[in-house]
Amino acid sequence: MGKRLLLHIGFWLLYWLLNGYVEVFLSNSSFVDLPFWQRLWKGFGTRLIILPLEMGFAYYSMYVILPKYFKGRSYWKLLLEFLAVFTLVFTLYRLLIPYVIYPYIYLLPYPANTFDVWLPRYIYTAIRFVSVTGMALTIKLLRIRFQQLAKEKLLTEEKLQNELRFLRSQTNPHFLFNTLNNLYALARKKSDQTAPVIMKLSKLLRFMLYECNQERITVEQEVQVIDDYLELEKLRYNKRLAVRFEKEIDEPSTRITPLLLLPLIENAFKHGTSETRFETFVHIELHIAKQQLRLQVENSKDEEQNGSAEGIGLSSVSRQLELLYPKGHQLEIQRDKETFTVDLSINLNSYAGTHQVPDRGR
Secondary structure, three states, rough: HHHHHHHHHHHHHHHHHHHHHHHHHOOOOOOOOOHHHHHHHHHHHHHHHHHHHHHHHHHHHHHHHHHHHOOOOOOOOOOOHHHHHHHHHHHHHHHHHHHHHHHHHHOOOOOOHHHHHHHHHHHHHHHHHHHHHHHHHHHHHHHHHHHHHHHHHHHHHHHHHHHHHHHHHHHHHHHHHHHHHHHHHHHHHOOOOHHHHHHHHHHHHHHHHHHHHHOOOOOOHHHHHHHHHHHHHHHHHHHEEEEEEEEEOOOOOOOOOOOOOHHHHHHHHHHHHHHHHOOEEEEEEEEEOOOOEEEEEEEOOOOOOOOOOOOHHHHHHHHHHHHHHHOHHHEEEEEEEEEEEEEEEHHHHHHHOOOOOOOOOO
């Protein structure tokens, strides 16, 4: 409020100074014999007396007429109201001239001029009133527009954050469901690996509960999660599964959206390895150099698997890529008789980003 008040005061002060300065020169022909400081008072004093009327009309237009217009009031009714108020203000202004300005500022009797002499002055005065009101309305409309743009931006960011939270909330239960299935299979076998699996699952859940709330994490953190997940899957499949994870990363501190890569790898197990009856493989290659990421995930599948091998993971990643890397990613899927391949390329510099919107649920 304080800043707005200062802006209003600054606007009207500047307007008064400019018009007072012009008024001094307009009155020079009538008061050429007076000292400059007296001419200065006559010019600035005149504009100071008129200023409240100009301010009143401008504020009435901004805070009464304009809101009614936005509420859908009749255009013609508003125009008539505007003209009626303008006529009233203009009449008051014309009364100030003979009864205040001439006797107290100019110190002269009011001259009896004909209508054709006063008409240009009436027009000039009307233009002044309309001009300053137009400037004030323009500033007001610009301010409203900037507020709308800021609000739209905030709503867009909140919508984006909510959608990302939804996508990740899909991924997390999906991942947990698959891992619990793995744990259940080990428990039924009374495997000695049950306890290590629970520990690794606990570690992964800790990551999902705390690290995933960040806008971005390091590639090193994402790779560690992938390593832990692969260890869980190796324990489940034993010798029936051949896993190869090749990594070539020039800068481990490179930032990336959390849980962007893991769902692609999980998809290879969920819709490939787990549905293959014989020996299976998952080959993963991750290369990151100069902010250019390339991930290729290839898994074996049975020829009978004619259905789509795309689950929640792939659709979630695809949507996150559209939101966060809209102009810098490429996701390709290739289906052969015995293999399913996902090829992802991301220019990490193209990260669109979102401002962190507080989670009001926490």
